[in-house]
Amino acid sequence: MALQQIVEQTVAGLGYDLVEIERSAGGLLRITIDLMWAPPADGGEVQATGQFVTVEDCEKVTRQLQFALEVEGVDYKRLEVSSPGIDRLLRNEQDFTRFEGEVIDITLKEPLGAAAGGQVAANRKKFRGTLERVPAGGWQIVWSDEPPVKPGQRVSKKRVPAPLQALGFTLDELREARLAPIVDFKGRGARPGAAG
Structure with a gap:
């Protein structure tokens, strides 16, 4: 089974979205996960959930991936599972x-x-x-x-934005x-x- 498929199945099986798989020098395998998301069923306005991936989420995925990758014989030296961060990449x-x-x-x-x-x-x-x-x-x-208004800066009421x-x-x-x-x-x- 291909690495992409192993990781996607494992991450989705635990209830997360796979954002990115990255292989780096020295055998580092970096997996980025996010919480599952589905568009509103009624076609209404999209609402932010305010929930984020926690350290516990990353630990849970790491343990399961270590097992799955070992069973499939995937070669890597170190596994790193993380959230997409505040500057999350938009891909699709x-x-x-x-x-x-x-x-x-x-x-x-x-x-x-x-x-x-x-x-x-x-x-x-x-x-x-x-x-x-x-x-x-x-x-x-x-x-x-x-330019944004600096804290404490006075803005003229006549100023046209x-x-x-x-x-x-x-x-x-x-x-x-x-x-x-x-x-x-x-x-x-x-x-x-x-x-x-």
Whole structure:
């Protein structure tokens, strides 16, 4: 049985999605897993679950994979099982559907060229914005080139915000797409109903 098939069956059997298999120098076999996800049955809006892969999840998959790989005689020196992290790679249509409405980073295979209409540099290939589904089918990223407001900075009420821009794309036009690694170090927000 092929490595891909062994790993997919083992990971799916434990109730996880296989994100990536990577073989590195020195015999390292790196497996990336995520929690199972299915689109809403009623076709409604996609909701974030707020659940993440834990260390215990990785340990459970590691133990089962060690057994399965030994039985199948797969050669490796070290096995590493991990979560996709906050900058998770988006690889297929299901990933894009799952993370619709999230901020993502995309890199195009080819620069925009003259199709940009003059608002975006013709040689630009990298964008960060909100992932949206286009009604006609396909995807777009929506962003503003306005710099973010720094904490404590005063903003004039007369200031006109930069316009939003949108770029439609197909998965074939992408070199890479990832969730944007945005971290809020301020901690949890105030609890509802708590006195300020």
